[in-house]
Amino acid sequence: MKHFIYLLFIPFVFACNPSKSLVSKNEKQLAFYKIKKNTFVHISFLQTQTWGKVGCNGMIYIHKNQAYIFDAPTDNETSEVLIKTLENQKIKIKGVVVNHFHNDCLGGLEAFHKKGIKSYASEKTIELAKKDSVTVPQIGFKEKLTLRIGKKEIVNQYLGEAHTKDNIISFIPSENTMFGGCMVKEVKAGKGFLGDANEKEWSNTIRNVKKTFPTAQFIVPGHGKPGGQELLDYTIGLFEVK
Template sequence: MRFFSLLIIAQLLSGLAYAQTIQKPKLSVTQLTDQVYVHVTYGIYQNSAVQSNGLIIKTNDGIVLVDTGWDTEKDTDNTRQILQWVTDNLHQPVRLCIVTHFHDDRVGGISELHKANVRVISTPLTAQKSVKEGYESPDAILPNDTTFTIGDVPIRCYFPGEGHTSDNIVVWLPNQKILHGGCFVKSVGAFGMGNVADANLNEWSNSMRRVLDRFGSATVVVPGHDEWGDTTALHHTLRLLEKHAASKKR
């Protein structure tokens, strides 16, 4: 029994040491158009470093971010890197950040943005849920479907219905035909639905069809994680949902 107990302790310590050695890649930024970039940061999920995507939008009145870096209240280094990259490369102030739902890969860096005097906005439901998760509150000003213009760039924020979470929104840039789907949209490389702890799997397909109806002309679709591409990602998400539903009926 003593040997067995020591073996269990050794395995736990070994697992802890492994978790501590996981290294998160640093920020990377990819330019999509002359005004729009994808910021990529990483978080640890199920003992792996996982890519998380947001947008950097350049306007003639400053920079708009869509989603913070994947951070926590205790570690906001990813969002700090985003702000530094903007300073070093775009030489404009960050005016605004839109967060697309309440999980830490979307809102985790809010305290870093507030320290930098960046306004962070969301729907009322996202603000409420963010506070419950222990984060500072975004300004709860977004209705379920609204378009506003910053500088020369119109931005549409749209709540399609429940899916990955009850509060998920997508962000549409009509001039560039770019859709930021956030975690509501799965990458074509995804084999499953990922984190569904807060998902509404019964409504997600209906919500996705609303997105397809409205933004099916997108030339670029940026999912919350992994690689981006065209509207294939929207259809792929629907297929994954159908596969998931079929597996539950067996």
């Protein structure tokens, strides 16, 4: 399995307090932060030789005691902690949506499969995961997949190449919340790992994201501090072809 390096871990400073609803027993392994009433960031960590300990964001959306997870934690042990935390709250995990094929998105995916929890990803991600000999998401889609909890929709859509050829956006209209993954950079971040990137198209892809989801107010990047539309604007500027 490849180990991809992105950003030097910077301590996370959120405008909100740690969630009182989801509490980790070991925040050095897995941390939870509430960003909206029904939406949480989960943060797991990847130990790397070059960059040290890297914090990796995922997201959790909960409605009517059911949840979708966006990106698995970085390893199966940490995924088991996440699963157990939700089980203890009587929350059923309906599925996991994988943003792209790197191991900070699906490193802990096998733990979900062992519990019978479905995983979703673009067909591009499934193809690349197979080539990379990592755990492969189960259910693929071409351009767009809409999942639901009750009447609440979750839109998962491929909008172009950026950090990778397969990266997607997940957007929850009722929350105005987006999980951007590694194609979206926190403000002041560097470009990160570019080994599978399309730098020429990156800015255009983010413009497409802005156009497709103009109501996004709460945006979670793959690494670093969540924010608003300024993350998209910063990312466009960072990768703008001069």
